[in-house]
Amino acid sequence: KAGVTQTPRYLIKTRGQQVTLSCSPISGHRSVSWYQQTPGQGLQFLFEYFSETQRNKGNFPGRFSGRQFSNSRSEMNVSTLELGDSALYLCASSNLVAGGQETQYFGPGTRLLVL
Amino acid sequence: AQRVTQPEKLLSVFKGAPVELKCNYSYSGSPELFWYVQYSRQRLQLLLRHISRESIKGFTADLNKGETSFHLKKPFAQEEDSAMYYCALSGSGNTPLVFGKGTRLSVIA
Numbered sequence: 001k002a003g004v005t006q007t008p009r010y011l012i013k014t015r016g017q018q019v020t021l022s023c024s025p026i027s028g029h030r031s032v033s034w035y036q037q038t039p040g041q042g043l044q045f046l047f048e049y050f051s052e053t054q055r056n057k058g059n060f061p062g063r064f065s066g067r068q069f070s071n072s073r074s075e076m077n078v079s080t081l082e083l084g085d086s087a088l089y090l091c092a093s094s095n096l097v098a099g100g101q102e103t104q105y106f107g108p109g110t111r112l113l114v115l
Numbered sequence: 116a117q118r119v120t121q122p123e124k125l126l127s128v129f130k131g132a133p134v135e136l137k138c139n140y141s142y143s144g145s146p147e148l149f150w151y152v153q154y155s156r157q158r159l160q161l162l163l164r165h166i167s168r169e170s171i172k173g174f175t176a177d178l179n180k181g182e183t184s185f186h187l188k189k190p191f192a193q194e195e196d197s198a199m200y201y202c203a204l205s206g207s208g209n210t211p212l213v214f215g216k217g218t219r220l221s222v223i224a
Contacts, residue, residue: 003158033211043201043214056211090159104212106159 002027004093004107012113018079021110025072025093031055032074033104034066037088046089049074078112086114117142119204121215128192129223136187136218138176138202146204148178148185149212153199162187162200172196192222 005024013019025032033056034046045058049068066076072093078085088111092104118141128134140146150162163171165178165185176187185202202215 035214042216045211045213048211058211092159103161103164105161108158 004091004105006089006091006107006110008110009108010111010113012115013081014115015081015083017081018077019081019112020075020077021089021091021112023074023076023091023093023107025074025091026095026105029093029095029105030072031094032068032072033092033094034074034076035090035092036060037090037109038086043090046076081114083114086112088112117146117204117206117210117213119202119213119215121200121202121218123218124216125219125221127221127223130194131191134187134189134192134196134220134222136200136202136220138185138187138215140183140185140202140204142183142204142206144207146178146206148176149203149205150174150176150185150187151201151203151214153201155198159201192220194222194224196220197222 007022031050033048035043036046037043046060047054047066048056052068063079068074088109090109091107094104120139122137148165151159152162153159163169174187174189176185178185199217199219201217203212205212
């Protein structure tokens with residue numbers, strides 16, 4: 001099976017702009033989670049989607065949003081970018097079923113630099 | 116609230132020496148614990164999870180509910196074990212993963 005793919009891999013934006021990141025999960029996986037990874041804060045959960053519905057949301061401001069399409073592909077959007085949004089954004093997919101925690105498979109990440 | 120603590124940012128050991136990466140957690144319910152590893156220039160990948168009780172690449176981890184710990188151990192470190200290791204916790208009912216800050220393991224030849 002092809003792994004989780006994320007596009008673009010690298011992105012440079014300026015403060016105030018907005019950005020959209022894309023994630024394609026492993027075929028058959030219906031759950032997609034997003035994480036932000038920074039040297040200072042480590043890995044922090046952003047949100048999780050399952051069958052086009054947001055199931056969980058981390059402690060991030062409303063500038064961070066996401067969605068999932070019927071083919072399980074997911075996008076996350078960050079509006080009004082701030083310098084502190086510079087990070088590696090990781091997407092993970094899993095074949096999550098009701099109850100329990102299935103193994104999450106991570107993509108390579110999108111490295112966002114905000115200038 | 117769920118919390119995962121990895122007290123060591125960096126752990127250096129000699130090749131062939133035993134390795135123990137510490138992980139302590141805080142969670143009031145019944146947790147699921149994981150270890151993820153990130154080798155240089157590779158993506159984050161699952162190393163092991165406590166419910167499977169597997170030994171992967173010689174690593175084992177035992178969930179100690181009394182001490183709220185899930186330390187990762189390997190009897191003889193190899194150079195290829197050098198990587199960043201993250202301990203993660205998931206609570207019951209599809210709650211998201213909470214990661215520790217990670218420990219960088221450096222195995223010295």
